[in-house]
Amino acid sequence: MSLSVDHIHKKHKGNLVVAQDICFTIEKGELGALIGPSGCGKTTLLRMIAGFETPDSGSISINGQEMVSSGRNLSPDRRHTGMVFQDYALFPHLTVMENIRFGPVKSKRSHLDKLIRITGLLGSEKKYPHELSGGQQQRVALARALAPRPALLLMDEPFSNLDVSLRESLSEEVRFILREFDTTGLLVTHNQHEAFAMADRIGVMKDGRLLQWDTAQTLYSHPVSADVAGFVGEGSFIRGHRSASGSVETLIGSFADQGKNENYSAGITLFVRPEDVFLDHKSPFKARLIKSHFRGPGRLHTFELDSKDQFTCLTTCPIPLDLDQEYGISICNRHVSMFDIAR
Amino acid sequence: MISSIKKQSGFIISGSIALVTLAPVLFILVSGFYAESDIWIHLRQYVLPDLLKNTAVLIAGVIFTTAVLGISLAWLTSFHEFRGRRLFEKLLLFPLAIPAYVMAFIYTGLFDFSGPIQTGIRSHFPVLAGYFPEIRSSWGVIMVISLSIFPYVFLMASQGFRSMGKSMVEASQSLGSGRFFTLFRVTIPMAKPWIFGGLILVFMETLADFGAVSVFNYDTFTTGVYKAWYGFFSINAASQLASILVVIVLVIFSAESYFRRKQQFFNKGNHQPMVRNPLSGGGSVLAIGYCSLVFFMAFVIPVGQLVIWAKGVFQIEMSSHYFRLLANTFLLGIMGMGFTMAVAVVLAYSGRTMNDIKTGIAAKLSLAGYALPGTVLAVGIINVVAQLDKVFSDLLNLAGFQVSSGVLNGSLLLLPFCYMVRFLTAGYNPVFSNMTRITASMDEAATLMKVSGLTLLSKIHLPLIRRGIMTGSILVLVEIIKEMPVTLMLRPFGWDTLAVKIFELTSEGEWERAALPAITLVVAGMVPILFLSIVGRKRY
Numbered sequence: 042m043s044l045s046v047d048h049i050h051k052k053h054k055g056n057l058v059v060a061q062d063i064c065f066t067i068e069k070g071e072l073g074a075l076i077g078p079s080g081c082g083k084t085t086l087l088r089m090i091a092g093f094e095t096p097d098s099g100s101i102s103i104n105g106q107e108m109v110s111s112g113r114n115l116s117p118d119r120r121h122t123g124m125v126f127q128d129y130a131l132f133p134h135l136t137v138m139e140n141i142r143f144g145p146v147k148s149k150r151s152h153l154d155k156l157i158r159i160t161g162l163l164g165s166e167k168k169y170p171h172e173l174s175g176g177q178q179q180r181v182a183l184a185r186a187l188a189p190r191p192a193l194l195l196m197d198e199p200f201s202n203l204d205v206s207l208r209e210s211l212s213e214e215v216r217f218i219l220r221e222f223d224t225t226g227l228l229v230t231h232n233q234h235e236a237f238a239m240a241d242r243i244g245v246m247k248d249g250r251l252l253q254w255d256t257a258q259t260l261y262s263h264p265v266s267a268d269v270a271g272f273v274g275e276g277s278f279i280r281g282h283r284s285a286s287g288s289v290e291t292l293i294g295s296f297a298d299q300g301k302n303e304n305y306s307a308g309i310t311l312f313v314r315p316e317d318v319f320l321d322h323k324s325p326f327k328a329r330l331i332k333s334h335f336r337g338p339g340r341l342h343t344f345e346l347d348s349k350d351q352f353t354c355l356t357t358c359p360i361p362l363d364l365d366q367e368y369g370i371s372i373c374n375r376h377v378s379m380f381d382i383a384r
Numbered sequence: 385m386i387s388s389i390k391k392q393s394g395f396i397i398s399g400s401i402a403l404v405t406l407a408p409v410l411f412i413l414v415s416g417f418y419a420e421s422d423i424w425i426h427l428r429q430y431v432l433p434d435l436l437k438n439t440a441v442l443i444a445g446v447i448f449t450t451a452v453l454g455i456s457l458a459w460l461t462s463f464h465e466f467r468g469r470r471l472f473e474k475l476l477l478f479p480l481a482i483p484a485y486v487m488a489f490i491y492t493g494l495f496d497f498s499g500p501i502q503t504g505i506r507s508h509f510p511v512l513a514g515y516f517p518e519i520r521s522s523w524g525v526i527m528v529i530s531l532s533i534f535p536y537v538f539l540m541a542s543q544g545f546r547s548m549g550k551s552m553v554e555a556s557q558s559l560g561s562g563r564f565f566t567l568f569r570v571t572i573p574m575a576k577p578w579i580f581g582g583l584i585l586v587f588m589e590t591l592a593d594f595g596a597v598s599v600f601n602y603d604t605f606t607t608g609v610y611k612a613w614y615g616f617f618s619i620n621a622a623s624q625l626a627s628i629l630v631v632i633v634l635v636i637f638s639a640e641s642y643f644r645r646k647q648q649f650f651n652k653g654n655h656q657p658m659v660r661n662p663l664s665g666g667g668s669v670l671a672i673g674y675c676s677l678v679f680f681m682a683f684v685i686p687v688g689q690l691v692i693w694a695k696g697v698f699q700i701e702m703s704s705h706y707f708r709l710l711a712n713t714f715l716l717g718i719m720g721m722g723f724t725m726a727v728a729v730v731l732a733y734s735g736r737t738m739n740d741i742k743t744g745i746a747a748k749l750s751l752a753g754y755a756l757p758g759t760v761l762a763v764g765i766i767n768v769v770a771q772l773d774k775v776f777s778d779l780l781n782l783a784g785f786q787v788s789s790g791v792l793n794g795s796l797l798l799l800p801f802c803y804m805v806r807f808l809t810a811g812y813n814p815v816f817s818n819m820t821r822i823t824a825s826m827d828e829a830a831t832l833m834k835v836s837g838l839t840l841l842s843k844i845h846l847p848l849i850r851r852g853i854m855t856g857s858i859l860v861l862v863e864i865i866k867e868m869p870v871t872l873m874l875r876p877f878g879w880d881t882l883a884v885k886i887f888e889l890t891s892e893g894e895w896e897r898a899a900l901p902a903i904t905l906v907v908a909g910m911v912p913i914l915f916l917s918i919v920g921r922k923r924y
Contacts, residue, residue: 093554117557124558130551134573143569144559189560 049099074240092117123186277352324369408764415623445526454537481909485595544578693899720803753805758869818852
């Protein structure tokens with residue numbers, strides 16, 4: 042176990058809760074990611090792991106060594122964590138090589154050579170940061186953070202200053218480099234596609250709480266709460282009600298009750314992904330088409346039910362349907378999630 | 385033709401300003417080629433070596449002392465949190481209100497053989513009396529000048545430290561660096577452009593100092609120039625001596641601009657503001673003790689001594705003569721400030737519209753006057769005025785008027801011009817640094833919204849450079865009020881200012897009588913400093 046975060050709490054001035062009972066672990070060599078809307082506390086959590094901020098309670102350990110526990114707080118320079126900053130924080134008065142070799146502990150020449158080669162900085166060693174492009178500055182920041190062979194690499198929105206195409210190619214490259222050096226990492230991003238592409242495990246945060254810590258696949262197909270479902274990927278919420286026979290009745294079909302609430306008068310809501318909705322003219326359940334967008338490989342249709350609930354349906358058929366017409370709808374049962382809330 | 389003039393307007397403006405401000409210097413440099421007079425040969429053989437040595441020792445000592453004081457205080461107050469930190473940030477600027485020559489006569493009076501400290505030691509610890517260091521020595525001058533100008537380095541270093549943002553320091557920490565490794569590898573190197581800026585100010589102030597070294601009878605180039613003129617009545621010998629100083633100034637200027645060019649890329653992007661590190665009990669006691677000690681030595685003790693002296697002679701000195709001095713001083717100060725700032729803004733604009741090498745050089749040269757010691761500038765101006773007056777009187781004679789004396793010589797209007805030459809840097813730098821924040825794309829954005837010309841100036845440029853103009857005006861005003869040698873040498877006969885009076889009184893050892901004008905200077909100097917420390921906090 043490489044990083045272990047245990048029951049971390051933190052309040053900012055003015056009692057704003059930025060971390061509430063946060064627990065997760067990252068195995069050696071794995072890359073974790075924290076996603077969530079801005080202000081959810083993901084960057085503060087990263088900074089607590091780095092040691093720039095102190096949690097009110099809880100413990101953090103790296104490679105089994107306690108960084109933070111009751112009454113003990115190791116300073117950032119003694120944690121063996123590397124960090125890639127959002128603005129890179131390259132030292133402008135030092136060359137690329139001097140930036141990478143910065144720090145009191147000198148790394149082995151062969152390690153540095155490999156680092157420079159793999160990050161594609163060969164030939165730029167003597168340049169100054171301002172002479173490099175944004176993507177190259179990013180590589181320098183990464184190489185510098187990896188040079189002292191950190192036990193854990195932390196990345197704070199590392200790609201947010203880059204344009205989209207560069208962001209994609211660099212994120213793949215970074216994943217490759219981290220594997221090459223067998224480095225454990227934690228990434229903070231507001232871009233879930235980045236997290237999906239890079240991370241082994243992803244945490245969804247909201248209002249200082251870690252809602253779910255899972256693989257991308259699990260987050261997508263089995264979100265634990267409506268918040269996670271709504272944040273990860275696309276999907277629609279449809280209200281339903283429980284019947285005495287233990288099923289959930291909605292305007293698009295009847296489903297086995299997956300809710301956890303014993304009291305069946307409580308509200309329940311269905312969550313469906315657009316690719317799990319099918320057009321089916323034989324279906325008894327009808328919905329009215331209100332929008333239809335071209336989506337490259339197919340079309341994304343938005344339907345409305347009599348209850349005014351809207352949902353989307355992704356079809357591979359590029360032929361447009363008529364607006365304001367009713368169509369038969371069926372749902373692929375396996376991928377439906379249910380939450381015990383009345384929307 | 386017109387378009388080419390428009391294209392070159394930046395250079396034409398900055399070039400003409402440079403030419404006007406450099407005229408005195410050019411006259412002095414030409415004097416280097418004069419035939420060697422007996423006086424000059426005497427000076428070169430017997431006086432020059434000592435002047436060189438004294439000046440070098442003084443500058444090295446002051447630079448070292450102000451660097452240590454300024455950087456350490458800025459580091460303490462910028463990166464650490466302790467009780468009174470915000471107050472000290474302001475208090476440590478107060479010494480700027482005390483001119484070096486005032487500081488000098490106070491400490492001379494305090495440490496003199498008949499002063500309170502030596503008298504006290506003789507009566508209480510007679511054994512130690514023999515070991516008391518002589519204040520009229522190089523360490524004495526170095527200490528006095530350093531105490532009065534270290535705030536330049538403190539102020540600039542603080543600005544440099546604060547512009548850095550926290551992620552640089554955090555990046556260094558995350559790479560395993562401790563506090564002092566970070567200080568010497570990241571913090572100080574990154575603040576270098578600012579620290580060097582402050583130290584260059586210190587260098588020039590020290591090179592230019594005339595009043596403090598006179599009080600100490602410590603002969604440097606500036607006193608040498610003054611004595612060559614007043615002692616030997618030789619404007620040529622004074623000019624020749626001054627030409628050596630001018631060469632030193634030119635060397636420093638090129639070194640500085642090289643340095644600034646290399647490091648201009650240091651502060652960019654919007655950083656997250658610095659978070660101060662709270663100091664533990666012991667550390668905070670040390671920090672408070674250190675800041676207090678410096679503040680006491682540089683402000684409380686000198687002002688206290690002034691008050692004690694002034695109290696004794698208050699009844700006699702507080703007269704209409706005193707108010708006359710006050711009025712003269714402020715009249716000159718405000719005239720000089722207005723003229724200097726007008727030129728500073730025009731020069732800053734010329735550099736903005738025209739960003740090429742020759743305009744940059746012209747702007748740089750226009751500012752060279754700051755490093756010109758007052759005595760040198762005065763000698764240069766006397767040369768220029770003598771030539772102009774000759775032309776004027778010839779013209780007037782041709783027109784049929786009979787003139788015997790010079791028109792410009794001894795005119796009150798000469799002084800604002802001299803102040804402009806001398807203090808343009810102080811007014812220009814804050815305006816220019818604000819001007820660099822007005823990007824070309826801002827102008828373009830405004831143009832697309834159909835805003836240009838005067839509206840653009842008043843809606844966008846003025847709000848952005850207003851703070852620079854205010855800061856510059858305040859700095860220039862303080863400088864002029866404190867200025868002594870130029871006023872001393874060029875004022876109309878009988879037109880005394882506070883500073884000139886202080887010089888006359890202290891050269892006769894009349895410290896008590898000099899105390900009231902000196903307190904007035906300190907109070908006048910305090911107003912802008914208080915203002916600066918309030919405005920300085922407002923962020924844009």
